[in-house]
Amino acid sequence: MATIKDIANKLGISVSTVSKGLNGAPDISEELRQVVLDTAVEMGYKTKKMQKQEHKKLVLFIENMDYETANQFGYEIILGFKQAAFRDNWEVVIQPVTPAFQANEKYDTYMLKNGYSGAFLVGFALHDDWLSQLSTTKIPTVLFDNYIKHNPLVGAVGTDNFEGIEYGVEHLVALGHKKIAFLNGSLNSLVSDQRQEAFVNCMHEHGLETPDSLLAYGFYVADSAKYHVPGFLSEGATAIMCGNDLIAMGVIAECQNRGFKVPEDISVIGFDDLPISSHLTPPLTTVRQDRTELGKSGYYTLNSLLNKVSISRTTLRAQFINRKSTAKAKERSLS
């Protein structure tokens, strides 16, 4: 476990300043206090109160999402959740789950026998066993990118997908693109449904068509580009919006393999803004989901439910990141 001295060394400040930050002393600025607390969480420091109160625990269940290293999507979500929970002295247990795990354990029973007061579920799919049990759970629970109807003890957090897709479409339309393809994420997920609706509505608002030949699902896998990009290109698409940055990487590679330059011939837009996306060739234009804020909002929403304030949904802003993978539309004769 990290000590106060480790934190002081990392930040280049005195041990007493770290101590003041951890204890909320009045003669330290709120900004510095936040830096101290965030660093303490990142280094795995535990306060004495946390070490004593072994019963005060939250759990973060994670499925279908990479989170182990700083360049992966889930990493900062977990970090943000822990950082926000730390100020209220919660211990946070990270628990990866699989479909088999869910089949063997009832959600409520599992929570009770482990002494968890509440949970944050990240990366779950609509068909998961536990998701169907959440309509009736009595344990405060927050879902990332999913939504449960009618249960006031279950809340949701996510980025505003409508706003995010609108940013992308409007950027491409302003560059003169008319044939825009959309390689969305997973079929039958809340997030993909919202983005599909946003894409179709926004295109239609600009008087542009959305034929089936320019719409597909890439399941968040870069390799999916191989199956769909050839069709998009032969239909005359001059721009491709993607369900996440991984798909966008696959799309860029596939375009380049086929002799199309990005962005000169084809514009590509991602979604998420992974740490690697600014280092690609070309640097990726994308829609940012602030993962640290998503994690923190996950905790704030859970904390509200624990205090009997029935938040149903917390929606965060999407942010448009304009880099180098988009350019003015070029008229192309169909190949």
Place this chain on the structure above:
Amino acid sequence: MATIKDIANKLGISVSTVSKGLNGAPDISEELRQVVLDTAVEMGYKTKKMQKQEHKKLVLFIENMDYETANQFGYEIILGFKQAAFRDNWEVVIQPVTPAFQANEKYDTYMLKNGYSGAFLVGFALHDDWLSQLSTTKIPTVLFDNYIKHNPLVGAVGTDNFEGIEYGVEHLVALGHKKIAFLNGSLNSLVSDQRQEAFVNCMHEHGLETPDSLLAYGFYVADSAKYHVPGFLSEGATAIMCGNDLIAMGVIAECQNRGFKVPEDISVIGFDDLPISSHLTPPLTTVRQDRTELGKSGYYTLNSLLNKVSISRTTLRAQFINRKSTAKAKERSLS
């Protein structure tokens, strides 16, 4: 200003217990602490820290909404906001505003010259001067029942109107109603638009029609019932959903004046659940908006924006309150 002794007297506990609650001493339960804090806010108590830090101020602007007494819609919104802000030592100034006031004062300038760090706007309409200025403000601001696109410093809170209307429609459909009228709130407001969409979609999902003759706007005024109820009745409506409880009261009175019994002949559902609604004859079936939670969520959302977490929307659960103003549908011959 209320003293610690006043709070102790009101709650029937000792002065030292109140003091412990106010100061967050470890030997008082979290539940009792919350009661002490909430009572302190309700009685207008100020901590020493609040009295000193005159610069740490938030403002709650209110327009077009009654809030002075406990039976009015805005009262608990304001109370909830103050209760949540109190724990972080914010002084909250309540500032009623009019269109003239807005025309004379630029929003940002007004905030700066009064030293307000952030604002909660309640009861504003889409055409208000200030609402158009909020697209570019740099001051953290939260709106109740309104929404501003693209500005990450402006958030929104409100009840899930879709869920609320669905509860009402599904309740009436289960009772066998087919001709259901909807006397909505104000034309061209975010809330009314959402409820209209929810009503029409939910009716169509059940295979029921929504002719224009059964849809109208009542502008949250009880007297509006006089203009629209006669038409609804002559079209054969057996149930009327209303944009708020005040409209529902007008609708019930108008039905009774015309010799129709509620709920035997006509079922009526309100929206809001005002304190008076359980005391009406018949007690009103309605959709509850928890105003204290809305106020608290307003503060939590503002606090997130002040801490640079860009919450775009916080949505609270609607709650269905089944009382006595609805009953099984009765076949009626048209008059």
